[in-house]
Each structure stands twice: as structure tokens, then as C-alpha cells.
Amino acid sequence: MANKNNINVKRLPVDPGPAAWNSILPKARTYPLLREDITVDWAIIGGGFAGLAAAKRLSQLVGNDSIALLEASALAQGPAGRNSGFMIDLPHELNSESYAGGHAQDLRQIKLNRAAIDFAREMAEEYAMPKAVFDPCGKVTAAGTAKGVAHIESYRQHLETLGEQYEVRSADEMKTWTGTEFYQKGLFTPGAVMIQPASFIRSVADGLSERVAIYENTPVVSMQLGDTHTLSTPQGKVKAKNVIMAVNGHLQSFGYFPGRLLHVFTYASMTRPLSPQEIKRLGGSSDWGILPADPMGTTVRRFSDYQGGGDRIVIxxxxxxxxxxxxxxxNMQRAAMLQDRSFENRFPMLSGIEMEYRWGGRLCLTLNSVPAFGEIEERVWSACCQNGLGTVKGTLSxxxxxxxxxxxxxxxxDLFLDYPNPSRLPPEPFLSIGANATMRFKEWQAGLEL
Incomplete structure (x- = not known):
């Protein structure tokens, strides 16, 4: 434990570009900014997947205790509205060559991931989310090169040892499904869910709002810890007996886990809506998503949005x-260049399509791929560091x-706590120079998979 009584937050979250999944939706319901001093039994800092899951689970466990949730921006404007919308049940370690880890570690992670997906499914059913928001359709990992095919074969063999179901899809099957000739092979697994992440976040918040007091645009700027904790925001204070911090890597801005968290940004682009002629030229299904066989490759998602967002492609x-x-x-400029090239490689029949949105999203990882979790002060719990799988591991945390x-x-x-502590990182500037050089080298190695 850090044993701090007074904490001044070093910085507030900064997210580059718009949260496109939120931007394409109709105008959102808004929640008030905290403009007064309140007292509650439970305060949750952060309104993403982790914060809303904590609020939902608390509401099931604490009877009539009062709960307040404080979100620094608007709901679904932060990282929760910036991911690719995959809830993945199988091993997905970004630090590995093919997502796989050790056998026992992967079996444990599968059980935990599926528990989180089941929890999300229960919320989707309770709050009547349509299929366009929560679709238990499985996922496809796909390859466009011989090297990528070798990655898929390695992953397929790992799934065999885990006793997991899968289907191999041929190049012809991939073309029929996606409309593009780029993919040589695909590996389908049935347990994943595809979501419209911003719609999911909004729906859960709406469902919880009668039980939980939700405040938007209310960042916590300092904390005073004691018998009752006091969270200060720009225009009000929250006194709470218990605090859950669901802020992912922003946890380090509060002074916790120094020298142990990796702050990684990933980037994406979303096209404008495709015209009927462009849709016909592309062919294939209107809703699909592909994860790359190489962890440094390109994720692609095509969707037709039920609330009028159009038929679009995300790279x-x-x-x-x-x-x-x-x-x-x-960083944003280089990402845009790479994504335009990746789009052209996959969709030459759509050459010249404009990207309407470009954005970046924050991830938090540790060197040994473990969460930053637990009681970090008396009656202050951390549900942070999702290691690149925020939808599922955030929900789980x-x-x-x-x-x-x-x-x-x-x-x-008990299963979730069976992790070591986050490893200490190398010192700067060696960490940043080395990590970014390694990622650039791995992107170069990925070749056309990028």
C-alpha cells in the first residue's frame, strides 16, 4: 500500500481524436456535472467497462448502500468508446508472438474471460441491447501472407492442446465473407462477442442510472484519505467510505504503481458511410470483424449500424x-499513413474512400501481463491495467x-488473485527508446499483415 493521506492528481486523461463509435450515434443522454458536496457509501472513479461493471456488481451486493460514479469526460468518449469492439474469451496476450501463453495460464484466463463475458451478456439481456450492440457471433483470426498463415497454424495447434473448438476457413470462404481477396486463411472460434462499444456503455449506464448516481465531466483532481475518503472534483466533493478506482493506466496519475505500468496508444480510422454502389462493388457480408494473425497486424471491422451510422469499415x-x-x-500522422496503406491493400476496389474519423486510444500493460489490482489503501481498491483487452478484462476487474x-x-x-505483482520497468530513456524501436521492428516484420 502507498500509505498516502493526500493525493494530488498529476494530470487528467487526454485522448487524441474523436471517439468515433460514440460520434456516429444519435445524441446521447447526458448526466450532470457534480456541482455540490455529496456523501455516499461507495464512490467509483471511471465510467468505462471496469467502472460500470463495478457499479453493477456492487448494486447486486450492497443492498441499499449509496453508489456514485464519477467519469472525467462524457461516457464512451474515453478509451471505452475507442476500442475495436471485440470481447474475446480466448488467450490474447499482446506481448506474445501469437497471442498464446502458458497452458495453465491460458486455461485460467479463458475461465475468467468467459465469466466476464457472461456478466456482460446478463447486462445486455437485462437492458435489452439489440444484436447490433451485443452480438455473440464468435471471432475470426485471419492471415493475408504465408507468415500469417504460419501464425494461425501455431495458434490452431495451441487451441487443440486447450481442447477449444475452432473452424478453419479457406481463402474462398474468406472472400465470400469479406468481399476482399486479401485473406488466405481464417480461424473461427465461437466464444467471442462483437459489440458497438459506445452503445454498450451508454446502455449499461442508462440501466444503472436509477440505482447509481452518475456524474459526467467530473474528474477527480485530488483525494484525501481517512476514516471517510474525500474526492475533490473541480466543482464539488464526494465523501465516501469506500472507493473503487477504475481508471486503467490513469491510476499512475494518482501516484500508484510507479515504474510498473506501460502506457501504450493504439490508433484507428473509420470510413465515411459507403454508398450503395461501393457496397455492391465490395460484396461480402455487411457485419464482420477480423483480428490479425500477427499481434502487430491490422484489425478490420465492417458494420452496418442500426442507429443510422451507415455501412462503414474500421482499420x-x-x-x-x-x-x-x-x-x-x-503518432497520429504515422498511424493515418499506415492505416490508409492497409486499407488500400485490403480494399483496392474501394480506392479513394475517405476516412471520416481518426483517433487514438489508451491501453495499459505490464511487463509480465498482470493487472494492477487489489486494495491499494484502506478501503480503496484498484481495478486497473487491462493489458490490452479492456472490454473483457475491464469488465472482469x-x-x-x-x-x-x-x-x-x-x-x-481466488482465481483472479493468482497473479504476481507487476514487474518493475527498465529506467528511462531506455524503456521508451527500446519499446518503440521493438514495436517498429515488429511492425516491419509483420509485413503485409500490417
């Missing part, structure tokens, strides 16, 4: 380490923080 690739927790304009805070022990929590 996501490029990653940078920014220990300042703020991306540079040069929020659930587990609530269970640890209220129950102290549960079967799932």
Missing part, C-alpha cells in the same frame, strides 16, 4: 509507448474489485 493498427500518457501529433471489497473472497476472485 486499426500501429502502437506507440507514451509514458507521458499523451500521444503526439506525429470491475466485477472482482466489487467482490473483493464486499465479499472478501469468492471462487472467481
Amino acid at each position: 486499426r493498427n500501429h502502437a506507440t509507448l507514451n509514458q507521458s500518457i499523451e500521444a503526439k501529433e506525429s 470491475g466485477m472482482m474489485a466489487a467482490e473483493q471489497a464486499v465479499l472478501g473472497k469468492s471462487e472467481l476472485l
Whole structure:
């Protein structure tokens, strides 16, 4: 534990570009900015997947205790509205060559991931989310090169040892499905869910709003810890007996886990809506998503939005380490160049289509791929560091923080706590120089998979 009584937050979150998944939706319901002093039993800092899961699980466990959730920006404007919308049940370690880890580690992670997806599914059913928002359609990992095909074969063999179901898809099947001849092979697994992340976040918040007091544009700028904790925001204060911090890498701005968190940005572009002629020229299905066989490759998603967002394509690739927790304009420019090239390689029949949105999103990783989790001060719990799988691991961390805070022990929590502490990072400037050089080299190695 850090043993701090007074914490001044070093910085506030900065997200480059618009949260496109949120921008294409109709105008959102708004929640008030905190403009007064309030007292609650539970305060949750952060309104993404982890914060909302913590709020939902708390609401199931604490009876009539009062709960307040404080979001620094608007809901779904931060990282929760900037991901690719995959809830993945299988191993997905970004630090590995093919997503796989050790056998026992992967079996444990699968069980935990599926528990989080089940929790999300229960919320989707309770809040009547349509298929366009929560679609349990599985996922396809795909390759466009011989090297990528070798990655798929390695992953397929790993799934065999884990006893997991899969289907191999041929180049012809991939073309029929996607409309492009780029992909030589695909590997389908049935347990993943594809979501419209901003719609999901909005729907959960709406569903919780009668039970949980939600405040938007209300960043916590300082904390005073004591018998009752006091969270100061720009225009009001929250006194709370218990606090759950669901801020992912922003946790380090509060002074926790110094020298142990990696702050990585990933980048994406979204096209304008395709015209009927362009849709016909492309062919294929209107809703699909592909994860790259190479972890440094390109994620692609095509969707037809049920709320009028149009038939669009999302391209996501490029990653940078920014220990300042703020991306540079040069990072965005390079990402745009890479994504335009990746789009052209996959969709030559759509050459010249404009990208309507470009953005970056914050990830938090640790060197040994473990969460920054647990009671970090008396009655202050961290549900942070999702290691690049924020939809699922964020949901899981929020659930587990609530269970640890209220129950102290549960079967799932015991499984989740079976991790070592985050490893210490190399010193600067060696860390940033080395990590960014390594990522650029791996992007070069990925070749056309990027």
C-alpha cells in the first residue's frame, strides 16, 4: 500500500481524436456535472467497462448502500468508446508472438474471460441491447501472407492442446465473407462477442442510472484519505467510505504503481458511410470483424449500424509507448499513413474512400501481463491495467474489485488473485527508446499483415 493521506492528481486523461463509435450515434443522454458536496457509501472513479461493471456488481451486493460514479469526460468518449469492439474469451496476450501463453495460464484466463463475458451478456439481456450492440457471433483470426498463415497454424495447434473448438476457413470462404481477396486463411472460434462499444456503455449506464448516481465531466483532481475518503472534483466533493478506482493506466496519475505500468496508444480510422454502389462493388457480408494473425497486424471491422451510422469499415493498427500518457501529433500522422496503406491493400476496389474519423486510444500493460489490482489503501481498491483487452478484462476487474471489497473472497476472485505483482520497468530513456524501436521492428516484420 502507498500509505498516502493526500493525493494530488498529476494530470487528467487526454485522448487524441474523436471517439468515433460514440460520434456516429444519435445524441446521447447526458448526466450532470457534480456541482455540490455529496456523501455516499461507495464512490467509483471511471465510467468505462471496469467502472460500470463495478457499479453493477456492487448494486447486486450492497443492498441499499449509496453508489456514485464519477467519469472525467462524457461516457464512451474515453478509451471505452475507442476500442475495436471485440470481447474475446480466448488467450490474447499482446506481448506474445501469437497471442498464446502458458497452458495453465491460458486455461485460467479463458475461465475468467468467459465469466466476464457472461456478466456482460446478463447486462445486455437485462437492458435489452439489440444484436447490433451485443452480438455473440464468435471471432475470426485471419492471415493475408504465408507468415500469417504460419501464425494461425501455431495458434490452431495451441487451441487443440486447450481442447477449444475452432473452424478453419479457406481463402474462398474468406472472400465470400469479406468481399476482399486479401485473406488466405481464417480461424473461427465461437466464444467471442462483437459489440458497438459506445452503445454498450451508454446502455449499461442508462440501466444503472436509477440505482447509481452518475456524474459526467467530473474528474477527480485530488483525494484525501481517512476514516471517510474525500474526492475533490473541480466543482464539488464526494465523501465516501469506500472507493473503487477504475481508471486503467490513469491510476499512475494518482501516484500508484510507479515504474510498473506501460502506457501504450493504439490508433484507428473509420470510413465515411459507403454508398450503395461501393457496397455492391465490395460484396461480402455487411457485419464482420477480423483480428490479425500477427499481434502487430491490422484489425478490420465492417458494420452496418442500426442507429443510422451507415455501412462503414474500421482499420486499426500501429502502437506507440507514451509514458507521458499523451500521444503526439506525429503518432497520429504515422498511424493515418499506415492505416490508409492497409486499407488500400485490403480494399483496392474501394480506392479513394475517405476516412471520416481518426483517433487514438489508451491501453495499459505490464511487463509480465498482470493487472494492477487489489486494495491499494484502506478501503480503496484498484481495478486497473487491462493489458490490452479492456472490454473483457475491464469488465472482469470491475466485477472482482466489487467482490473483493464486499465479499472478501469468492471462487472467481481466488482465481483472479493468482497473479504476481507487476514487474518493475527498465529506467528511462531506455524503456521508451527500446519499446518503440521493438514495436517498429515488429511492425516491419509483420509485413503485409500490417
